[in-house]
Amino acid sequence: MPKIVDHDERRLELVDATWRIIARLGMEGATMREIALEAGFANGALKPYFATKDTLLAFAFSHVFNRTNGRVAEVTAGKSGLPALRAFCLEVLPLDEERINEARIVIPFWQKAINDDEKAAIHLSSMDQWRSMILGYLAQARERGDIAASVPDETIADQLLNMLLGAQIAAALAPRGQAGTDLVDQLEGYLTLLGAVV
Secondary structure (H helix, E strand, C coil), X not given: CCCCCCHHHHHHHHXXXXXXXXXXXXXXXXXXXHHHHHHCCCHHHHCCCCCCHHHHHHHHHHHHHXXXXXXXXXXXXXXXXXXXXXXXXXXXXXXXXXXXXHHHHHHHHHHHHCCCHHHHHHHHHHHHHHHHHXXXXXXXXXXXXXXXXXXXXXXXXXXXXXXXXXXXXXXXXXCCCCCCCCHHHHHHHHHHHHCCCC
């Protein structure tokens, strides 16, 4: 009887292998051959799952985004307003090796998205989703009187997104072990400013 292959599980194995290769060798070193070797696949065996490295990268980006959203759902359960916003931001920030490796996947995807409308659309859709979540938390915080700053929520949401995305780049470039050194303090400082009358 032929072995039943779980294609979704195989795709995730390839994504995990891609992360490990990028962490060790960088994006240029993440060839389809290296990824196949890392995952224990024959080189040609990747084609049914990902025809090109670009399709693998797009899948990896979506997987990182979905994994992050899963973690966010866990840490924000039962929270609202600023506590939920803080928990959301802390989960997105690259504060440990897993999330730094996720940043190493996301950054090459962004580079490709500059000249690829399909990838750019995936990125914009993802950021629209996060922006909506942030705006929801901010609206709850305003209702409670926890935000006194006169800056519009739309501007605050954009500032936070820029901070979170910029942190991905900083973490990927930081020396080993120093990526999240000041990120939590920066976040707390920013959230404190939201409570100030400006």
